Amino acid sequence: MTIGCIPITNDYIKELYLICIEARNSGQDNIPVTIFPARLDRERYDALCIKYNDDKDKLSLWSDLKNGYDIFNRTKQLQTIVFLADGRHTVTE
Template identity: 35%
Template sequence: MLSDQLSPGGHIYIHGSCVTVGCIPLRDEQIEEVYLIASAAKASGQDHIPVHIFPVDFNNRKSLTYLYKTTEQDPVLQRFEVGLKEAYDYFNQTKELPLIGITGKGEYSIMN
């Protein structure tokens, strides 16, 4: 899915209090855990801390049923969903982040 090339975005804020205005809200307990992990990474010298977010747990049948119902009428979202699952599976199998590229059609693709 191609974004606006002049203003592609790129920043998604993650915060506590479980409220959102275009962000990803977490409960305070979960944001504390994210903060501790990020703080430890930063203290170890890591300047860039990637966050990979998936719409569902692809190993959970109930979540998959929800996702399939949500995307059943949209072939573009279905293709996007397949790519997300590939990245999810890659990470779960290798415990390494996949290298993601963008094809000429604007679709995400695993490069490694």
């Protein structure tokens, strides 16, 4: 298990997906994976917000992910990000 940041390209994200399918088929019920669009330090988060200023869905998701990113960096504990019925997200601490 890895807890931390690893860079992953589109090709490798497909491989990660297949590994998760294999794990699930082998009986693993919980496979926590959180993928961030970038390291969400203040500078990069602000740059994403400027670049995608017109895309409210991305900004909403990234705002919630930023909260999880900050909590992880403070506690070094993997957080659970839950998608809510209204399209928002919540991060459990």
